[in-house]
Amino acid sequence: MNDQLTTFISVAENKSFNKAANQLFISAPAVIKQINTLEKNIHVTLFNRTHSGVSLTLAGKSFYQDAKKLVAAYNQSINHAQDLADEKQTLKIGVGPLATGVGTNNLWLEISQKYPHITFQFIPCSCALGSFNEFLAGINKDFDLVSSVYDTNLLQAYNFEATELDITPLKISVPVQNALSNNECLTLNDLKGQTIALTPRGEFNCFDQVRDALEKESAIKIQDIDGFDMPVLNSCVENNWLLCSAEDWQTAHPMLKAKAVDWDYTAPFGLVYGKKHHQVVDQIIDFVNNDYQP
Numbered sequence: 081m082n083d084q085l086t087t088f089i090s091v092a093e094n095k096s097f098n099k100a101a102n103q104l105f106i107s108a109p110a111v112i113k114q115i116n117t118l119e120k121n122i123h124v125t126l127f128n129r130t131h132s133g134v135s136l137t138l139a140g141k142s143f144y145q146d147a148k149k150l151v152a153a154y155n156q157s158i159n160h161a162q163d164l165a166d167e168k169q170t171l172k173i174g175v176g177p178l179a180t181g182v183g184t185n186n187l188w189l190e191i192s193q194k195y196p197h198i199t200f201q202f203i204p205c206s207c208a209l210g211s212f213n214e215f216l217a218g219i220n221k222d223f224d225l226v227s228s229v230y231d232t233n234l235l236q237a238y239n240f241e242a243t244e245l246d247i248t249p250l251k252i253s254v255p256v257q258n259a260l261s262n263n264e265c266l267t268l269n270d271l272k273g274q275t276i277a278l279t280p281r282g283e284f285n286c287f288d289q290v291r292d293a294l295e296k297e298s299a300i301k302i303q304d305i306d307g308f309d310m311p312v313l314n315s316c317v318e319n320n321w322l323l324c325s326a327e328d329w330q331t332a333h334p335m336l337k338a339k340a341v342d343w344d345y346t347a348p349f350g351l352v353y354g355k356k357h358h359q360v361v362d363q364i365i366d367f368v369n370n371d372y373q374p
Contacts, residue, residue, distance in 0.1 A: 225353035272299035
């Protein structure tokens with residue numbers, strides 16, 4: 081029932097089955113099935129369905145207010161019970177080829193020394209940036225937080241928060257077969273005649289700034305990509321595309337070499353977590369803000 085209520089709230093707030101599906105990381109048919117089952121179970125029609133979208137019925141509006149309170153109380157009860165179940169708390173950290181950050185290794189060591197009751201579990205995740213569906217679905221489900229490059233657009237779109245640890249320069253990852261892979265540092269002039277892989281405009285502010293600069297150079301071609309997972313990295317190697325990437329992704333693919341570029345474009349790097357999270361996350365953030373010296 082709780083899953084149905086969560087789905088109901090998402091559909092009500094998005095006024096769309098498809099948008100709710102994207103937010104919940106499930107298919108639109110699965111969303112519709114849950115709503116139909118919920119309406120059948122409570123014998124009430126909650127939505128008016130039209131070709132342009134859905135809207136709450138009068139009964140649906142009343143049910144929406146109560147559903148939000150029920151889900152909030154349910155989640156709070158679970159978090160409280162989990163925090164009290166054992167004095168030994170566990171922090172689950174998502175890791176993967178793009179959810180890296182070598183600098184955070186010292187962070188976990190320092191936290192373990194100050195908070196010996198906290199243990200760490202490192203959970204593999206598929207990617208750190210991109211379409212995000214698989215990756216983001218893991219936050220608050222498979223793991224509590226990740227250390228990653230992030231963007232304000234990302235935080236707003238997925239209701240996340242972040243605590244900054246560093247500012248990382250944006251680089252260009254060059255396939256090893258490309259002659260530019262021998263350069264120590266690249267300039268915009270070096271990029272002429274090349275194809276640069278970038279996420280679509282509007283997804284990340286930091287990459288939009290790079291796109292603005294590249295679009296002024298007619299000899300540079302831009303290739304839109306869906307994200308930064310391993311299949312995309314493989315495509316860059318196969319097609320000899322240069323990839324605009326973050327400094328911490330240098331080891332994500334053995335056939336790509338990250339090169340510094342003569343520009344000032346950067347992205348924040350830090351801990352990314354859900355606005356609703358376990359108490360152990362609060363302890364980590366408090367330590368970072370008050371005691372941690374990178």
